[in-house]
Amino acid sequence: MNTLPLTLLAQEAAAADPGFWGGPGMQAFGLWVAVGFTLAIYTFLYRDNPVFKFAEHVFVGVSNGYLLCYTWFTVVKPMLVVPLWHAIRPPADKPLEANETLWLLVPAFLSLCMLMRFVPKAAWMSRWAFAFMVGTTSGVLIPLTVQAQIYKQLFPMLGGFVSRGGDTDAVLWVASLKSLLILIGVFAVLTYFLFSVEHKGPVRVFARTGIVFLMIAFGASFGYTVMARESLLIGRVKFLITQAGSEGKYRTFAMMAVVVALVAALEMLRVRATPPPAAEPAPPEAK
Amino acid sequence: MSPELKKMIPRWTVFGIIALAVTIPLVVGGSTRFPATPIVRGVYEEIEKLPEGSPILISSDFDPGSEAELEPMMNAILAHCWRRKLRVVVMSLCSANSMPLAEELVKKAAAEHKAEYGRDYALMKFLPGGTAPILTLGQSWSAILPKDYYETPVADLPAMKGITKLTDFPYMVCVASVATPDYWILAGNAKYGLKMGMGCTAVMATDYYPYISTKQVSGLIGGLAGAAQYEALVERPGLASSKMPTQSVVHVTLVLLILAGNILHFLTKKKGSAA
Numbered sequence: 001m002n003t004l005p006l007t008l009l010a011q012e013a014a015a016a017d018p019g020f021w022g023g024p025g026m027q028a029f030g031l032w033v034a035v036g037f038t039l040a041i042y043t044f045l046y047r048d049n050p051v052f053k054f055a056e057h058v059f060v061g062v063s064n065g066y067l068l069c070y071t072w073f074t075v076v077k078p079m080l081v082v083p084l085w086h087a088i089r090p091p092a093d094k095p096l097e098a099n100e101t102l103w104l105l106v107p108a109f110l111s112l113c114m115l116m117r118f119v120p121k122a123a124w125m126s127r128w129a130f131a132f133m134v135g136t137t138s139g140v141l142i143p144l145t146v147q148a149q150i151y152k153q154l155f156p157m158l159g160g161f162v163s164r165g166g167d168t169d170a171v172l173w174v175a176s177l178k179s180l181l182i183l184i185g186v187f188a189v190l191t192y193f194l195f196s197v198e199h200k201g202p203v204r205v206f207a208r209t210g211i212v213f214l215m216i217a218f219g220a221s222f223g224y225t226v227m228a229r230e231s232l233l234i235g236r237v238k239f240l241i242t243q244a245g246s247e248g249k250y251r252t253f254a255m256m257a258v259v260v261a262l263v264a265a266l267e268m269l270r271v272r273a274t275p276p277p278a279a280e281p282a283p284p285e286a287k
Numbered sequence: 288m289s290p291e292l293k294k295m296i297p298r299w300t301v302f303g304i305i306a307l308a309v310t311i312p313l314v315v316g317g318s319t320r321f322p323a324t325p326i327v328r329g330v331y332e333e334i335e336k337l338p339e340g341s342p343i344l345i346s347s348d349f350d351p352g353s354e355a356e357l358e359p360m361m362n363a364i365l366a367h368c369w370r371r372k373l374r375v376v377v378m379s380l381c382s383a384n385s386m387p388l389a390e391e392l393v394k395k396a397a398a399e400h401k402a403e404y405g406r407d408y409a410l411m412k413f414l415p416g417g418t419a420p421i422l423t424l425g426q427s428w429s430a431i432l433p434k435d436y437y438e439t440p441v442a443d444l445p446a447m448k449g450i451t452k453l454t455d456f457p458y459m460v461c462v463a464s465v466a467t468p469d470y471w472i473l474a475g476n477a478k479y480g481l482k483m484g485m486g487c488t489a490v491m492a493t494d495y496y497p498y499i500s501t502k503q504v505s506g507l508i509g510g511l512a513g514a515a516q517y518e519a520l521v522e523r524p525g526l527a528s529s530k531m532p533t534q535s536v537v538h539v540t541l542v543l544l545i546l547a548g549n550i551l552h553f554l555t556k557k558k559g560s561a562a
Contacts, residue, residue, distance in 0.1 A: 067383060070384050071383040074383050074413060140422065141418065144474060144478055145473060148473050149473075152477070152501050153501055156501055221493045224490055224492050224510065227489040227538075230534055231530070233309060233537075234530050235355025235530075236355070237313060238530070241310070241314060
């Protein structure tokens with residue numbers, strides 16, 4: 001769990017009222033909260049429990065509330081509401097520029113159409129906005145996608161896989177081997193997905209090679225995913241360690257005791273409240 | 288012992304082993320120097336080629352969820368740019384809360400490198416809309432970004448001197464935890480021929496390898512390992528280098544756990560079939 005939204009909120013509150021919010025007391029309180037919530041999230045490793053649920057709900061609520069306010073104040077208000085307001089009531093110093101912002105009525109109308117999804121009777125209006133988005137995005141992106149993701153990707157393969165370089169224009173064996181491998185990989189994977197031909201004989205061998213390439217790609221992707229998750233874990237543990245020593249006022253140990261005690265108490269209550277399993281009915285006697 | 292508890296013990300053992308594998312190297316400390324791969328070197332070499340005083344665009348497209356992975360990368364790139372005395376312009380296409388995070392990271396790095404706002408770097412506003420703002424920036428910068436993050440006209444910022452459109456940047460780096468590199472490749476590189484490099488979370492790295500062999504992207508810094516390699520290139524061991532020993536220990540632990548799991552699985556299977 002990343003507590004940066006909480007930190008950013010605290011910083012903004014500090015900027016608004018440095019006397020109270022920016023004081024060392026509030027900053028220390030922020031760190032206590034961050035340590036406590038990090039540990040509360042990790043209690044999920046034991047099992048789903050009320051302490052985890054509380055931390056999860058607070059995090060989701062704060063993150064969404066923060067993002068909503070920030071989007072309003074940095075995107076919707078300055079990019080749509082204020083220019084439209086200036087178009088209706090032009091400021092004295094820029095009357096001409098204000099009139100040019102009237103075209104913003106179009107995206108404003110389409111945005112309102114999209115929000116009509118929440119009104120069942122007028123939900124059909126959202127289709128206009130979606131149709132506009134799908135149409136313009138396709139128009140803009142299809143040619144660019146063909147150029148960037150098909151043509152430019154095919155070009156190196158079609159241009160021959162023998163790479164040359166250096167002063168003598170000698171063959172670069174490693175680079176050439178790599179290109180050859182990519183070429184074989186592309187054809188083998190495409191053959192694997194070729195369903196109009198029965199996979200037997202040489203086609204089967206080539207399709208099987210395709211599976212090998214796919215498995216290597218999935219393995220590399222999964223390995224990278226594990227590495228990414230490890231990095232996040234390391235980041236959090238590093239934060240907890242910095243708060244565990246005397247410089248961090250032993251916050252980690254103190255909050256760990258509080259969180260463990262809370263989870264244990266709630267778990268005991270859960271076990272007590274759970275009715276004992278009903279006794280199995282005796283098997284019917286054989287006649 | 289209840290059967291539920293019996294079931295949980297192997298899980299807890301794995302969690303405990305991983306917790307120790309993460310905590311012990313972090314407590315012991317130290318850092319590792321990683322030799323840079325040609326893929327990471329691709330970004331470094333392009334920045335090295337830029338003449339002193341050139342502008343460089345950094346698209347900071349990540350939010351707090353990926354900070355642990357991308358902050359070291361961002362720090363290393365900024366350090367490199369300011370060491371080369373480049374004018375850094377930071378913007379974001381990711382989400383509204385990516386710019387406050389970028390502001391915090393850039394300001395912290397700027398204080399360390401004595402970079403001055405307006406002269407050595409400038410922060411722009413978050414732009415929603417994916418490829419649309421890139422296409423517009425390619426025609427006119429001031430059409431959608433007439434003012435910076437602090438509402439100062441960009442014309443008043445020395446860091447933005449000579450920038451009228453996207454292609455006035457000789458190079459850009461997209462540091463992302465979402466799909467914004469796709470937008471930059473499609474709209475920035477394919478449409479306007481903008482030279483670019485990228486840094487991303489490890490999860491995303493494999494998706495962008497094909498763009499390197501076609502030279503659409505000059506280089507890629509992937510995850511914490513990529514950041515550690517970049518730190519080694521700029522000779523400034525930082526957050527990534529200090530976290531990499533832990534990452535290596537966890538890797539080895541995971542491999543051993545996978546091997547142990549497989550051996551146990553086959554042994555149990557053999558026992559089951561024998562019975």
